[in-house]
Each structure stands twice: as C-alpha cells, then as structure tokens.
Amino acid sequence: MESALQAEVPFIDELVFHLQEMRGKLFRPALLALANRVEEEPDEREVALGAVIEIIHLASLVHDDSIDRSELRRGLPTLNHRWGHKVAVIMGDYLYSRAMSEITRLGDLELIELAARVTNDLTIGEMVEIAHHRWLVENPVQYFYLIEKKTASLVATACEMGGVIGAPDYRRSLREYGHRLGMAFQLVDDLMDYSGEQAVMGKPAGSDLREGQVTYPLLAVLPRLDAGERESVEALFGREEPPESEAIDRVVTLVQEKGGIEATRHLAARWADRARESLSELPPTSARDVLEVAVDYVVARDR
Numbered sequence: 001m002e003s004a005l006q007a008e009v010p011f012i013d014e015l016v017f018h019l020q021e022m023r024g025k026l027f028r029p030a031l032l033a034l035a036n037r038v039e040e041e042p043d044e045r046e047v048a049l050g051a052v053i054e055i056i057h058l059a060s061l062v063h064d065d066s067i068d069r070s071e072l073r074r075g076l077p078t079l080n081h082r083w084g085h086k087v088a089v090i091m092g093d094y095l096y097s098r099a100m101s102e103i104t105r106l107g108d109l110e111l112i113e114l115a116a117r118v119t120n121d122l123t124i125g126e127m128v129e130i131a132h133h134r135w136l137v138e139n140p141v142q143y144f145y146l147i148e149k150k151t152a153s154l155v156a157t158a159c160e161m162g163g164v165i166g167a168p169d170y171r172r173s174l175r176e177y178g179h180r181l182g183m184a185f186q187l188v189d190d191l192m193d194y195s196g197e198q199a200v201m202g203k204p205a206g207s208d209l210r211e212g213q214v215t216y217p218l219l220a221v222l223p224r225l226d227a228g229e230r231e232s233v234e235a236l237f238g239r240e241e242p243p244e245s246e247a248i249d250r251v252v253t254l255v256q257e258k259g260g261i262e263a264t265r266h267l268a269a270r271w272a273d274r275a276r277e278s279l280s281e282l283p284p285t286s287a288r289d290v291l292e293v294a295v296d297y298v299v300a301r302d303r
Contacts (some may be wrong), residue, residue, distance in 0.1 A: 001050045005095070015079060015091050019058055022076050028053045028158040031294065035162025037287040041240075043165035045106055052103045052115060053158045059095035060122045060150070062088055067130060068211040073285045107148055110164055118157040125149030134212035136237040140219055144183075151189075152182030170282050177278035177291065180271050185298050187268035190215035192302065194255050206248040216267065217260035218251070224258050265299075272299045288299045 005016045029050030036046045064070070065078040066088035073080065080088035096119055107149035128146050137143065154277045159178030193208045194217045208215050218233070225233065232250050236243045255261065272295050282288045 001054060004051050004055060007094075012091075012094065015083070015087070016078065018076075018082070019062070019091075022074050023054075024074060026050070026054060027294075028057055028155060028259060031155065031178065031291070032158040032162040034287045034291050034294070035178075036166030038163070038170055038285060038291075039286050040168040040287070041166065046162065048102060049111065049161050051227045053154070053161065054163050055095050055099040055102070056115065056119060056122070057154055059092045059099065059119075059153070060126070062092040063126055064096060064129075066092070067212075068207075070207070070211070078107055081199040108164075111161060112211045114157050114161055114164070118153050120250065121153035123150045125153075129181060129213070132214075133235050134239065135214070136234060137214045138219065138222055140147060140216070143214065143216060143219055144209070146188040147183060148179075155179070155182030158201065167282075173281040177275050179273065180275035181295060181298060184268045184271035184275060184295070187216055187264050187271065188299060188301060191217050191261050191264040191268070192225045193217075194252050195261050206245075206252050209248045209251055210242050212242075217255045217264045220263035221255055221258035221260040223241050225254070229254055242299050268299055 002016075002020065005019075007013055007016070032050050032053055033042075033046045036042045037202075038179065062079055065073055066080040066085050069080065069085075070078050071081040079091055100115060100119070105110055106112075125146055128149065132142070132146075136174045156178035159181075160171055160175035163174035167174065173180070190208065191203065193205060195205070209218075214237075218227075222230075222233070232247070232254065236247060236251060275295050276292060279288055279291055282291075
C-alpha cells in the first residue's frame with residue numbers, strides 16, 4: 001500500500017501517512033488471501049490485490065467521513081476534520097485512481113472488471129446515502145440495498161478476487177460467502193453504534209443518528225413506538241443541523257429498551273449462518289477452516 005500510494009508530492013504523502021496511521025484490521029485483504037488459498041496453491045498476486053482492495057476501502061471511508069462530516073475515525077482525526085472537505089474529496093478520488101492503476105498493472109481484464117464494478121457499487125451506495133440524508137426512511141428494503149452496495153459488495157469482491165486467482169472452481173461460492181458475511185458485518189457495525197463505547201470504537205456512540213442515518217436497530221423498533229416515542233425519533237430528522245446529544249441519547253436508549261440491538265444481532269447471526277452454508281461447497285482445507293472462524297469473529301467483534 002505504501003508503495004502504491006507514494007506520490008512524490010509532499011502534501012499527498014503527508015495525507016497518505018495519516019491514513020496509514022488510521023489503518024484498520026485489513027480484514028478484506030485477509031479474506032482475499034484465504035480465498036486464494038482454498039485449493040492450497042496460492043497465487044503470488046494476492047499481495048498486490050490485497051493492497052488494491054484495501055485502498056478502495058480506504059477511499060470509500062474518506063468519502064464517507066467527508067459526506068457525514070465525521071471528526072474521528074479509529075480514534076484519530078478524519079481528513080475532512082483536519083484538512084477540510086475539499087482535500088478529503090480529492091484524496092478519496094486519488095485513492096480510487098491509484099487502486100485502478102495498480103490493478104491495471106497486473107494485466108488481467110477479469111480482475112480489472114471486478115475492481116471497476118465494486119467502485120461503481122460503492123459510489124452508488126454513497127449517492128443513495130446522500131439522497132436519504134436526514135430522512136426517516138422506514139423501508140427495510142432501502143436499508144438492505146444500501147448496505148449491500150456500501151459494505152457487502154467490497155467483501156464479496158475481495159473473496160471473489162481470491163477465488164479468481166487461486167480457486168476458480170469455487171469463485172461463485174466465495175463471492176456468495178463474502179456477500180453474506182459483508183451483510184452480517186454491517187449489521188454488527190450498526191448495532192455497535194447503539195451499544196458500543198467511544199474508547200473502544202474510536203468514534204462516539206449514536207454517530208449514525210447524529211449524521212441523520214437510519215440503520216437496522218432503529219428500523220426494527222419503529223413499529224413498536226408509541227406516539228411520544230415516535231415524536232422523539234422524528235425530531236432528529238428533517239433538519240439541517242445535527243441534533244443535540246441529549247436528543248440522540250434519548251433515541252439510543254429507546255432502541256436499547258425496545259429490543260433493537262437484540263433484533264439486529266439476531267439478523268446478523270442469520271446472515272452469518274448463510275455465510276457458513278456457502279463454505280460447505282469448498283474443499284476441507286485449512287483456509288476454509290479460517291474462513292469459518294472469520295464468521296465467528298464478525299458476529300462477536302466489538303469494534
């Protein structure tokens with residue numbers, strides 16, 4: 001990643017260094033590497049592809065933070081908070097362009113097509129999120145479409161790329177596994193926003209509400225609210241300015257008390273079970289065993 005992102009422009013290199021400091025768990029490159037090893041004959045391109053996948057992921061986070069005006073990411077200042085929104089938007093574009101340049105060097109049109117498709121999916125997801133900004137969206141279908149585009153598509157692509165280079169006979173099963181795991185991953189992310197602590201997550205609880213986003217924990221409890229409770233929720237939406245912390249805390253407590261966290265955890269577990277089902281078609285190798293452990297990790301994580 002460091003080699004791919006080096007620009008020989010001091011300002012860009014400073015931003016890249018900051019982003020490297022914010023680097024997460026490299027979960028998607030790890031899945032790509034495991035998918036590549038399903039048949040125990042790994043292809044050496046996994047490192048370059050892993051870097052491409054992580055750079056694409058990083059680009060989507062930079063754009064997300066700018067759109068949401070987030071101040072923290074993994075406990076560190078976001079690019080938009082420290083350098084401004086113009087810089088964040090252009091830096092996100094730089095990351096996308098570098099990812100495409102790196103994958104083009106591999107000379108495989110199939111891999112290039114996968115990268116192009118997923119960057120398009122991520123962009124569509126960003127646009128849908130903007131379109132629904134501060135709307136009290138109550139249709140779960142719209143929520144699932146959004147997380148499919150914004151999260152599951154990249155996890156699925158990471159797994160499929162690993163299959164393309166190392167286990168082509170299982171490419172479809174690996175993509176299906178990645179899609180289902182990505183759905184579970186995002187659901188757990190969303191429930192943590194209502195149950196986690198800032199010191200653990202690197203951002204304050206209730207961030208989705210503060211940014212005007214409706215996620216599954218809230219969707220699950222909306223039908224159970226009385227008129228007064230419903231009014232508290234509606235007060236957070238349809239306004240330009242972020243709501244006060246007390247109003248957010250009130251809705252977070254409502255979601256907790258009405259079973260939104262439990263409902264989300266249950267749904268995430270269902271997607272996780274479906275991801276395990278996809279693995280049943282793979283050969284019994286150590287890589288498949290670790291892919292099964294990855295499912296357990298996703299549903300149990302706290303950050």
